[in-house]
Amino acid sequence: MSVTTTNLALPYIMAAQAQKHVTHNEALRLLDGLVQLSVLDRDLTAPPGSPADGDRYIVASGGTGDWAGWDLNVAIFTDGAWQRLPPRAGWRAWVEDEGVLLVYDGSEWVGTMPGSLQNLALLGVGTIADPANPFSAKLNAALWTAKTVVEGGTGDLFYTMNKEAAGDDLGLTLQSGFVTKALLGLFGSDKFRLAVSADGSTFFDGVRVDNTSGIVDQPQLPRFKAYTNYDNYVGVGTWTKIGLNTTDYNDQGAFDAGTSLFTAPVDGTYLFGATLLYKVNSSSSARMRGRLVLNGSTEIRGSFGESSATHVSLATAIWLQTMVPLVAGDTVELQGYFRAQDGYFAAEHTSFWGCKIG
Structure with a gap:
């Protein structure tokens, strides 16, 4: 017959045992230490x-x-x-x-922390998870780091996200005050998209990358190409804004064909170019000039050009190109000038173009 219990080895009080309180107190002492x-x-x-x-x-x-x-x-x-x-x-x-x-x-x-957690329905870290967000975390920092070669890993780290079909959505939602301000991922197709929003309902694609070619598109990039559909007459000795009343394209509407002005919608670096085609009025020794002007008064450095040789009507041209930093609201216009004889800047081929590049 055993004198102790099976699991905790507590001493039994035996039959005819003297000083049973000693054994009883020993058992209590062990219970007090173990329970x-x-x-x-x-x-x-x-x-x-x-x-x-x-x-x-x-x-x-x-x-x-x-x-x-x-x-x-x-x-x-x-x-x-x-x-x-x-x-x-x-x-x-x-x-x-x-x-x-x-x-x-x-x-x-x-x-007691298990070595693996499998098929959990909900997991909340610092907050409560719910069916809409079965994994939820409320914290100020998170770290993913690669398992090193010394630790038995490869030193690489891949974070993989997967969607069922091309027409489904897959991405990161970036919010401020729980209002979505940016989306990054594959939305409705397999093309990579970065879209932004002011209110969480209307979104603008800032960047799109074609997954079949790698070609990058910036759909919201300000860019335009304008031309005149009539001959602009300019007298001698006066810089004159060229009337450019038609556009081939005008993304974001930054060029106003009514005023022939490009207005920068945002701060940045812009690239501009222009073509001035000569059309004779009274003499072919007109000495044609052209330039781009900032805010109606300042010639943009590097944009000036002149043709001093004998001009050929509808053949002699000046090509201008320059890059300039602008702040939102700055305007750029194309101006023409005749130094010796008056003339025209010809329809259709007198043009002005530009885009934001940085």
């Missing part, structure tokens, strides 16, 4: 200098002094002495200085 087990530390190999009654520890490997040979056992200080409690598989212990829960697996104390 709701919480230890102060698990890293010590020698007993602390001034333990309090009831203090408990998991003895680290290499125990010495009163703990010699007690490796991984629970040591409890009671009635002025250390008592050894050999653990059994399934015992759980809260380690107070680390704030972790351990379980004894029959050979060592291991953490």
